[in-house]
Amino acid sequence: AGDDAALAAARAAAREQRAIVERHTLTAPFDGAISGRFADPGEWVNTGDGLLGLVATSGLRFDFQLGQQHYGRLTSETPVRLTLDALPDQAIKGRVDSIVPVKSESSRTFLVRVLADAPGTAESLGITPGMSVRAVFTTSTGRRGVTVPRDAILRFPDGRVTVWVVDDDAELDRVREQVVQLGVEFGSAFEVRSGLNAGDRVVVRGNETLKDGQAINIL
Numbered sequence: 001a002g003d004d005a006a007l008a009a010a011r012a013a014a015r016e017q018r019a020i021v022e023r024h025t026l027t028a029p030f031d032g033a034i035s036g037r038f039a040d041p042g043e044w045v046n047t048g049d050g051l052l053g054l055v056a057t058s059g060l061r062f063d064f065q066l067g068q069q070h071y072g073r074l075t076s077e078t079p080v081r082l083t084l085d086a087l088p089d090q091a092i093k094g095r096v097d098s099i100v101p102v103k104s105e106s107s108r109t110f111l112v113r114v115l116a117d118a119p120g121t122a123e124s125l126g127i128t129p130g131m132s133v134r135a136v137f138t139t140s141t142g143r144r145g146v147t148v149p150r151d152a153i154l155r156f157p158d159g160r161v162t163v164w165v166v167d168d169d170a171e172l173d174r175v176r177e178q179v180v181q182l183g184v185e186f187g188s189a190f191e192v193r194s195g196l197n198a199g200d201r202v203v204v205r206g207n208e209t210l211k212d213g214q215a216i217n218i219l
Contacts, residue, residue, distance in 0.1 A: 032056045035129075055129045060116075061097060062133050065109040073139040074099055080114050081136045087125060093117040094135065112137075136187060146196050147189045151204040153182070163196070164203040164210050172215040175203060 036053035039045050062082060066074070080094035093116070100111040114135060152163045161182055164175045180195030196202070203210065210216075 026051065028054055030054070030056055031058060060127060060129065062094065062114040062116075062135065064112045064114065064135055065107065066112050066137075068108045068110060070137070070139065071099075071101075071110055074112060074137065079138040081138075082114065082116070083134045083136075084125075084127060085132045085134070086127075090125060092121055092125070145183065146192045146198050146200075147186060148180075148192055148196065148202050149204050150188050150190065152202040152207065153180075153190060154207060164207045165196070166201040166203065166216070166218070168201070173218055174213055174215050175210050176212055177210070 032054045034052055035055045038050045038052065045051065074096060076096050078096050080096060082092040082094045084090070084092075094114040095117050097113045097115045100113070102110065148163055154162050154164075156162070160179055162177050162179050165178045167174045167176055178195050181193045183191030183193045185191075203216070
């Protein structure tokens with residue numbers, strides 16, 4: 001009888017210890033890496049206190065804060081091109097995963113989350129959480145117009161913005177300075193709201209020293 005009582009007590013103690021271990025076992029909700037510890041071994045904590053920082057290392061997403069003026073232009077079909085500062089020569093095609101409609105009152109921005117278009121692309125390139133990334137969102141302005149390369153544009157202190165246009169009517173290729181009004185910027189190009197017609201040719205190299213009527217050689 002004594003041995004039975006001792007065995008029962010030992011089993012009860014074992015069950016108690018297992019219950020204690022289970023209560024103190026943390027199960028990660030996803031695979032990742034521990035980024036920080038917020039409590040020391042043996043320290044008392046309360047319900048809801050943070051113990052460890054867990055960072056996902058797969059299925060990474062890219063978060064961007066965009067100005068509120070772009071909110072109506074973005075959809076899940078908006079093309080995205082990603083470039084990481086750690087991999088400046090490697091462009092990654094992305095897609096809009098979600099658009100959070102809650103705007104920041106202080107900065108007037110909203111959150112856009114982007115995923116690499118091909119599954120596993122981010123991981124295969126060695127991208128890790130916390131890396132800085134740039135994105136180009138290609139959106140439609142809802143209108144058509146004339147654009148010129150950024151290198152064709154000359155700006156002056158008095159506010160004038162000009163380009164040099166090649167005059168096709170002359171026997172020799174000659175240039176004339178043309179004042180233009182610019183609109184929306186598209187990466188390396190600008191919309192021209194006035195001053196140019198579709199099909200006009202403009203100078204993009206050596207335009208800083210040109211004079212009206214000067215003959216040029218087009219290479």
